[in-house]
Amino acid sequence: MTYKKLLTLLSICCFSSSSFAFLPQNSLRAGGIAVLPISEDVQQVSFQNMPVLLTHEAQKKYAIVGIPLSTPVGSVKVDTDQGPIHLDIQPYAYAEQHIQLKDQSFVEPSAEQLARYKQEAEEQQRIYHSFTPSTWNSFPRFIAPTPGKFSNSFGRKRFFNQEARAPHSGLDIPAPVGQKVVAPANGTVVGIGDYFFNGKTILVDHGQGLISMFCHLSEIDVTVGQHVIQGERIGLVGKTGRVTGPHLHWGMSLNDARVDPQLFLQK
Known part of the structure; x- marks a missing residue:
């Protein structure tokens, strides 16, 4: 994978919670969703051995990843056919x-x-x-x-x-x-x-x-x-x-x- 592609994949880790048109809200927490902009070259994405939803919005490609409630705080890996994406799962105080x-x-x-x-x-x-x-x-x-x-x-x-x-x-x-x-x-x-x-x-x-x-x-x-x-x-x-x-x-x-x-x- 080229350095440019690597930067494209890793840059999403710096995104704060937000929404993209009709895409789900991005929320990097257990029980949340990661909305990941990815390159068109990425054809397969998986998380914890489960395939991940891929979609387009405003001519951009996204992977939409569900984060299980059991996920611990810290770094987790999303696998793609162009290399891994690391997400930083944040603490969240559920009642x-x-x-x-x-x-x-x-x-x-x-x-x-x-x-x-x-x-x-x-x-x-x-x-x-x-x-x-x-x-x-x-x-x-x-x-x-x-x-x-x-x-x-x-x-x-x-x-x-x-x-x-x-x-x-x-x-x-x-x-x-x-x-x-x-x-x-x-x-x-x-x-x-x-x-x-x-x-x-x-x-x-x-x-x-x-x-x-x-x-x-x-x-x-x-x-x-x-x-x-x-x-x-x-x-x-x-x-x-x-x-x-x-x-x-x-x-x-x-x-x-x-x-x-x-x-x-x-x-």
């Missing part, structure tokens, strides 16, 4: 959330419930590992899937009945049961289910490893394989699964990393 559940089985599931959860998790994980061609020429503009005030719950360290659990990997939008949920961008429905923890759930594939997830629904109005367009109704807000009240859990997965959905919305 804690203490939740009291009446149904103890959602805290300490039985063996049968654990077996069910394992099967459901594997089913969802296969979707998160998928990588399909995109159906757009430039990165799509995302909209919120339902009206409501965001709870800023993404990334919270959660405690259920005083017992620590994994950080919250989605954004909760409090809303009444029956409120409409729409597709935030065009995509294909790749999964539906009534899961132990997530309740009634829809997964939509937007292309190149970018997956939307909608949980705790009261109603599912789509089928697997159905193409949906932005703003189209896909279901209704509910309180199914492990919840303390009605709301929509909106999750976004990018190269199998659960990232903050708010980073896809324009400020």
Whole structure:
């Protein structure tokens, strides 16, 4: 690789958090997104052995990398066919959330419930590992899937009945049961289910490893394989699964990393 190309690749590490047209907001933190300008010569990009989304905006090429919530602070490497890119992951203070559940089985599931959860998790994980061609020429503009005030719950360290659990990997939008949920961008429905923890759930594939997830629904109005367009109704807000009240859990997965959905919305 030439010195000029190396400079082009490494220069992105100095970018501060920002947004590019309809591209996601750049946020170099665990649970964030790296928006990396790259040379047209770069054809393949991967992060932690997962392929990375590539797109164009304003005649420039970008790699859009999801950073898992488990990523430690410090330098991490994004691999490309033109050489590695090093990112400096910054500290980010996520809040804690203490939740009291009446149904103890959602805290300490039985063996049968654990077996069910394992099967459901594997089913969802296969979707998160998928990588399909995109159906757009430039990165799509995302909209919120339902009206409501965001709870800023993404990334919270959660405690259920005083017992620590994994950080919250989605954004909760409090809303009444029956409120409409729409597709935030065009995509294909790749999964539906009534899961132990997530309740009634829809997964939509937007292309190149970018997956939307909608949980705790009261109603599912789509089928697997159905193409949906932005703003189209896909279901209704509910309180199914492990919840303390009605709301929509909106999750976004990018190269199998659960990232903050708010980073896809324009400020």
